[in-house]
Amino acid sequence: MARVQLDNLRKVYPNGHVGVAGASFEVGDGELLVLVGPSGCGKTTLLRMIAGLETISSGTLRIGERVVNDVAPKDRDIAMVFQSYALYPHMSVAENLAFALKLRGMDRAAIAARVAEAARVLELDGLLQRKPGQLSGGQRQRVALGRALVRQPQVFLLDEPLSNLDAKLRAGMRVEIARLHQRLGATMVYVTHDQIEAMTLGQRIVVMKDGEVQQIDTPMALYERPANLFVATFLGSPAMNVLRGRLQREGGWTLELADGTRLPLPADAGLDAAWHGRELQVGVRPEHLLRADEGDAGAFAAFVDVVEPVGSEVYVNLRLGEQALVARLPPGDVPVPGGTLHLRASPAHLHAFDPEDGRALMRG
Template structure:
């Protein structure tokens, strides 16, 4: 096991495109860290630089105590699991698991021991004689994980390993990967564009956009205290509601004047007095739009579309020019066309600067 440290690491391509702009962070020894962001944000580029598949334009990359900028991929003591399973179709599961060890000259007894251990850990011991074409998608992905596992590397790199699986298999494999990490305690860097995978797997998450790090923190800290509007709207399903408007103060009570005669009552929000008259982007999580008691409504949008999903109901709403979504309990399913009085719990709104998108934090 080893820590991985990025120190102002940059990737600039020959055409001048900046794939990664000065990434500096550390993956702690034994940590499962997730790189997440939309396509083209630089997450796979960072992973490929750790693997040695992309040259580093500037900065320093360290694995353990060794700077690896100019170290060949085969000498970095890493193992990588790709989006495609990349299994040899003419080899059995056992042969696929053993192949890398044979190339490294391991003894037959050592290879057999490691293959058996990995197969039992990943519940592949009953299919060792089968070819990849005879396996399910989940089994093939476990073989790809097992092939990396038998190497016993310092660092595991996983590049969107679940993208080719259906929803049910993805959910199951997420649990298997988390269980595997907990058992092994090995350093893992996991790349995904799926924020659900990021939130459920990562001990910490690095959120990227346009080659730049937006925020690094634990999943719940990112969810509850996003550094900017991009992080706020990227993490969370359904996404955070955002209303742009002007804050107004009446005594200790605040409202957001959001145009189209939309006035959102915020109660005694913890805003400093000098925010009165300030234009902001106000964020509200769907679960914080709650059915209001009589006379206690903060807003009264019109229901457009209802999505019952069993344990909860997603209500797509219209408030003037603003589209909103509320996550509601299933005991009362609203009807399209009705007006739905909602309230917002105290302290459950997020304010962002309309120019920079940065989170606005009241001064102490």
Template structure:
């Protein structure tokens, strides 16, 4: 096991495109760290630099305390699992698991022991004589994981390993990977664009956009106190509601929009100088709630109702603004209903509209 540390790492391609700007973070010894962001944000480039498949054009990259900027991939003691399984179709499962060890000249008894251990860990014991064509997508991905597992590396690198699976298999494989990490205790760096994977797997998450790190924190800290508008809207499904307007303080603080919508902000502790200032206010769908007798409400019209079993997603229109609320099934409204809503007390996020930076206060109030 080993920590992975990046200090001011930079990647520039020959055409001048800067794929990674000044990235600094650490995956601790035994930690499962997730890199998440939209396509083109630099997350896979970062992973490939850790693996040695891309050069580091600036900064320092170390694994286990050893600087590896100029170390060949095979000498970094890492194992990588790719998005496509990259299994040898003519080999059995056992052959695929053993292939890398044979290339390293390991003796047959040691190879057989490692293959048996990996097969047992991943539930592949009854499939060792099958070829990849006879396996399901989830089984093939387990073989790909096993091929990395038999290496017994210091660090596992996983590049969107579940993106080719259907929703049910992705959920099952997330559990498999989490269980594998707990049993091995090995450092893992996991890349995904899927926020559900990031939130459920990561002990900490690095959020990236445009080649720049936006925020690093635990999943719930990111969700409850996003550092900027990008993080606020990227993490969470449905996305956070964002409304821009002019702040009015006093006994009943509110956000006033140009089209006349007044969004009450109960419990908001305003900063000095906010009165009359343009702000962007974010509210999670679960924090738009039916107004009670002592609330300061606003009205919205139901445009679409999406029942998803344990909850109902209600798409609303309020004075020209689109909003989404998350409600329990017992309160399922109908299209066209007029609802009186309120923002849960202290459950709003305030941002600077131009830069997107968080202005506070704490999201949880």
């Protein structure tokens, strides 16, 4: 396996559109790194630049110790798994797995050994004589992974490989990909728009927006200490609650919302006296809105709009003045829609963001 180094990699199209703006990071040898972001953020373009399917406008790309900016895709020693399975429908599973190796002129015994090993690792042993049309979606995705696996490349590139599967199959295949990575110790770059996939698979995550890298860190570091408002609201389901208002300090900190509603903030939230009168966006995740009793310090009353019990927890959709909130509560004493619920924000988990550029002023 090998590390992948990106040094100020840019992609600018002939019409002037910047697809990727100066991406710089390293994928460690044996690391599974995830590129995540909304559609059009540049994540797939960046993956295709690593693969050699998109030309690099400027910057340097290294795989191992080689600069590969102008190296043909077939000579980069990478294997790519696409969003579509791209299997040959007239070939059996075994023939699909062996096809790239035959093109390389590898001898039959070596091909048979690699196909048998990939089939064993991916539990395809009993399916080798079937055609793709006789397979389920999950089985076809495993064949697509196996076709990359038999090549034994330095780097695996995976472009939204699970997006065509239903929710149950996606969850199962996430586990299989994680197990495969642990078993092989392979260098993998994985693209997805699904933040659940990113959080559960990635050892590190690169969050992208509008062609720019927003933040790179481990999943929990991104979740707990987002660098800006975009990262904070993109990762996490339900999304972080964000309230915009003006900080007031009259016997205690409050956030005065646009409609005049005042949200009490905990006294130990880490707010500096210099912030008095400043406009801020204050974020708190649904699980950090805690039930409180009327009269408790920092407690506020919110109108209960919709209650969503999902078994192990309950999502409560609330309104505080004109501001919508979501609280994630344990099951049990479920509040009634149309009533009032008293809550307080966990002081250790408040985030403050600049209302102009969204950068984090206070993180968790």
